[in-house]
Amino acid sequence: MATGFFWDESCFWHAGGNYAFTVPFGGLVQPLAAGGIPENPETKRRLKNLMDVTGLSAELAAQSAPNATRDMLERVHPASYLDAFKAASDAGGGEMGPNVPFARGGYEIATLSAGLTVAAVDAVASGTLENAYALSRPPGHHCEPEKPMGFCLLANIAIAIEVAKAKGLLGRVAVLDWDVHHGNGTENIYYARDDVLTISLHQEGNYPLTTGAITDRGTGAGEGYNINLPMHAGSGHTAYLHALDRVVIPALEAFKPDIIIVACGYDAAIIDPLSRMQATVETFGAMTRKIKETAARLCDGKLVLVHEGGYSEVYVPFCGHATIAALSGSSIDAPDPLAIAMNNRQPSPAFDLFLRQSIDDMAQQLDL
Structure with a gap:
């Protein structure tokens, strides 16, 4: 079985609408590079281009997928929210939540993004593919059922989980979020459930400011099935790997x-403009290998990575390439162009010891 790669050029056409000032976007007007928002298409398009140039794309089962249907969406989002989103999209775009602008046609692109995730999870859960990567855009991990946030308009992963559950393909699901920002949307959706374990590694005090505390463990049947690991700013390669070994x-x-x-967000990378962490290309490849090995032991290798944040147009493609190569077991390498500079900026031994000790302290608090 192959590694699936789900992507579609149309997802790169998502734009910021009213954030783009006087430039018209939507329909057949392709957005400018930034598209009016920091969550711009170039980080993803350049990742796909890099994979094409190195030959990695040719080793994958690359494909698009149908848009998520209204029935699929309503397994997570209420009809009132979807109706309002579709109406605003048809009327030229707008903004339905903090930091979530979209242009005309944004609804259709968001349903395609969700559809890529649905197809990836379905293919792996059913055994058609060994594992898969969904290059979904717009992202989804901040979106709550009735509240879009942080560039996220639909809860892509949760929608895919609920569709697969409805088909009887999945029972117990673990969602690991290593985007640098807290996965508040996924947490919110599953906070009172014990069939989905949610784990979020994120920079403490980043975004959102009011969520992601280590003491938020779930409620009712879900108590103990939500794990937050708010990591100190400055955490780098060894701290992230220690967090996986000690907690995840x-x-x-x-x-x-x-x-x-x-x-799978790449905004914990060392030169990302929206974080203060120090993960590198090597970090993302190593984390992927660890989780792939864990999936092989626990769930017959069933593993899906879904693209979330990451805002460095130069660095995200190399982080993503290392991740997807590790996921597929490919020997094709795209060397980190900033490796020497990045390694020289890693935490000092004393600070690194402090970071690992803080993770150990949190693991004790979590009874792990």
Whole structure:
């Protein structure tokens, strides 16, 4: 079985609408590079281009997917929200939540983004593919059922989970979110449920400001099935790998999921403009290998990575390439163009020890 790669050029045409000032976007007017918002298409388009140039794309089962249907969306989002989103999209775009602008046609592009995730999860859960990567855009991990946030208009991963559950393909699902921002949307959707384990590694005090505390463990049946690891600013390669070894993997082993889904943001990278972390290309490849090995032990290798944040047009493509190469087991390498400079900027041994000790302290607090 191959590694699936789900993508569509149309997703790169999502734009910021009213954030783009006087430039008309939507329909057949392709957005400018930035599209009016920091979550711009070039980080994703350049990743796909890099994969084409190195030959990695040719090793994958690359494909698009149908848009998520209204029935699929309503498994997570209420009809009132979807109606309002579609009406605003048809009327030329707008903004339905903080930091979530969209242009005309934004609804259709968002449903395509969700559809890529649905197809990726379906293919892996059903055994058609060994594992998969969904290059979904707009992203989804901040979106709550009735509240879009942080560039996220639909809860892509949650929609895919609920569709697969409705088909009887999945029971217990683990969602690991290593985007630098807290995965508040996924947490909100599953906070009172024990069939979905949500784990978020994020920079403490970044975005959103009011969510992501280590003490937020779930409620009712979901108590203990939500894990937040708010990491100190400055955390780098060894801290992230230690977090996986000390917290994430033990939690996954205890939960025994049928599939692992990663909300795969690259904004913990060392030169990302929206964070103060120090992960590198090597970090993302190493994290992917660890989770792939864990999935092989726990759930027959069923693993799906879904693209979330990451805002450096230069660095995201190399982080993503390392991730997808590790996921597929490819030997094709795209060397980190900033490797020497990035390694020289890693935390000092003393600070790194402090970071790892703080993770150990949080693991104790979480009883892991």
